[in-house]
Amino acid sequence: MTIDLVLRGIFSTFFLASVLRICTPIIFPSMGGLVAAAAGVSNMALEGIMLWGAFTGVFVSANTGNVWLAVLAGCLAGILVAMLLAVAHLRFGSDRFLAGLAVNLFSSGGTVFLMFSLIGEKGNTSTLASLSVPNVVIPFIHDIPILGQILSGHPVFTYIAFFSVWVIYILMYRTRLGVHMRAVGENPAAATTLGINVHRVQYIALAISGLFAAMGGMSLSMAYLQMFQREMAAGRGWIGIAAVNLGALRPIPTLIAAMIFGFADALANQLGSLKIPTQLVQSIPFLTTVIGMAVYSIQQRRVAIERRKKYASEHYDEMPEEATQL
Numbered sequence: 001m002t003i004d005l006v007l008r009g010i011f012s013t014f015f016l017a018s019v020l021r022i023c024t025p026i027i028f029p030s031m032g033g034l035v036a037a038a039a040g041v042s043n044m045a046l047e048g049i050m051l052w053g054a055f056t057g058v059f060v061s062a063n064t065g066n067v068w069l070a071v072l073a074g075c076l077a078g079i080l081v082a083m084l085l086a087v088a089h090l091r092f093g094s095d096r097f098l099a100g101l102a103v104n105l106f107s108s109g110g111t112v113f114l115m116f117s118l119i120g121e122k123g124n125t126s127t128l129a130s131l132s133v134p135n136v137v138i139p140f141i142h143d144i145p146i147l148g149q150i151l152s153g154h155p156v157f158t159y160i161a162f163f164s165v166w167v168i169y170i171l172m173y174r175t176r177l178g179v180h181m182r183a184v185g186e187n188p189a190a191a192t193t194l195g196i197n198v199h200r201v202q203y204i205a206l207a208i209s210g211l212f213a214a215m216g217g218m219s220l221s222m223a224y225l226q227m228f229q230r231e232m233a234a235g236r237g238w239i240g241i242a243a244v245n246l247g248a249l250r251p252i253p254t255l256i257a258a259m260i261f262g263f264a265d266a267l268a269n270q271l272g273s274l275k276i277p278t279q280l281v282q283s284i285p286f287l288t289t290v291i292g293m294a295v296y297s298i299q300q301r302r303v304a305i306e307r308r309k310k311y312a313s314e315h316y317d318e319m320p321e322e323a324t325q326l
Contacts, residue, residue, distance in 0.1 A: 013149040015270055020150070020158055022269070023262030025050070025224065025233075027161040028216030029240030030258040031168050032209035034251065037244050038172060039205035040185035044100025045085045046213045047237030048107030053078045053214025054221035055111045058228040059118065061131040070131065071218060078214020079207050081107065086206040090199050104237075112230055124229040132226045133157055133218075155223035157215065162255075164212065169251040171208075181205055185249075213237065246292050257292065264288035 029046040036043035043049075056077040061070035081103060088099040116122050133156045142152040172178040180201050183191040188198045216236065221228045239261050247254025264287075 013146055015266060016150045017154070018269065019259070019263050019266045021154055021224065022266045023259050024155075024158045024161045024219045025216045025236050026239055026243065026258045026262050026265075027255060028157075028164070028219060029213045029237050030243040030247075030254050031161075031164050031251070032212030032216070033240050033244040034168060034247070034249060034254050035171070035181070035212070036205050036209035038178075038185045038249050039181040039202050040188060041086075041089065041096060041202045041206055042100075042241070042244075043082065043085065043206060043209040043213070044097050044241070045081065045103035045107075045237075046209070046216075046240050047233050047235070048100075048104035049078045049081045049210050049213035050217035050220070050233040050237050051107045051111050051231070052081050053217030054232055055114070055217075055228050056214075057218040058125050058128065058130040058221045061222065062125075062128040065131070067131040067133055067222070070222070071133065071215075074214050074218045074222075075211050078210040078212075078217070080210075082206045082210025082213070083203070086203050090202055108231060111228070115228065115230075122230065125227045128227065130222070130227055132222050155219070157219035157223045160215065161219070165251050165255045172251065177201070177204065213240075216240070242292060246295075260292070261288055 029050060032049075033043055033046055053074040057070045057074035060073040061067050064070065085096070085099055085103050088094045088102075089096040112122055115125060119125060119127055121127060135153050136156050136159055138148075138152040142148045170178075172182065180191070180196050181204075183194070183196060184198050184201045191201075192198055217233060220232050220236075225232075240258070243254050243257035243261060246257035
């Protein structure tokens, strides 16, 4: 009976629509992380940037009454936090992984500190009359049975998230900046000899990364919910980094990886309504991430072995059998 309920839930229009909504705050940091990684400066602060975007959007909307001004403020907050990481790594030479971890810890505590200082709450901003972005009803598609229920009526951030994949593709493969980013990411020294300002390109890449991560945070606090909650990013920034690695620094595969993680999250929500241990249900998205990274690691190891064998065969006429083995 339980399996039957799960299958009916998964193949329902409500579940498929929820997958699109739940994918949104994963796609945004995935695309942001992709841009940064392509330029050779992996943004390890995506989680913290999402918190600042979510926090800023809620407070600005509550105090100005203008949802679009709040979105703009959230985007600027994300860019500023990303620039903090950029200065620490590119200007002062700190390790980007440690700098990213520091930004994440600062963001976790800083957002709670400001929330307590401004409204006297440490858990959430439910006492604030914050705004949410509007839902979008797609003409014609909305009237199509089943398909309209799945694709239409989502918050505007959901459509921006999927549109951003196309934007990132154009940026990376059809613009001069994108070519420079990929050149810097592949070989900074060679890019410098071609006259490319490596640090400027990396600053721009981190700024774009911060912008997208902030929108991912706001999709949680201004669409998924209508308030800011402590630690509401809930690991989605880290999942975004995993999606970038699984997608091999390419937009479409990264989108597919993000949607797989989003599907796992939606499945966990669906199973939460059944008599299944809560701990098991809540672990599904993270188990999916671990499994995905394990598969990626195995794949990379196989590629490395093949490259070593190819290199050996091209440079040596005769080699001992053990020399081609790891």
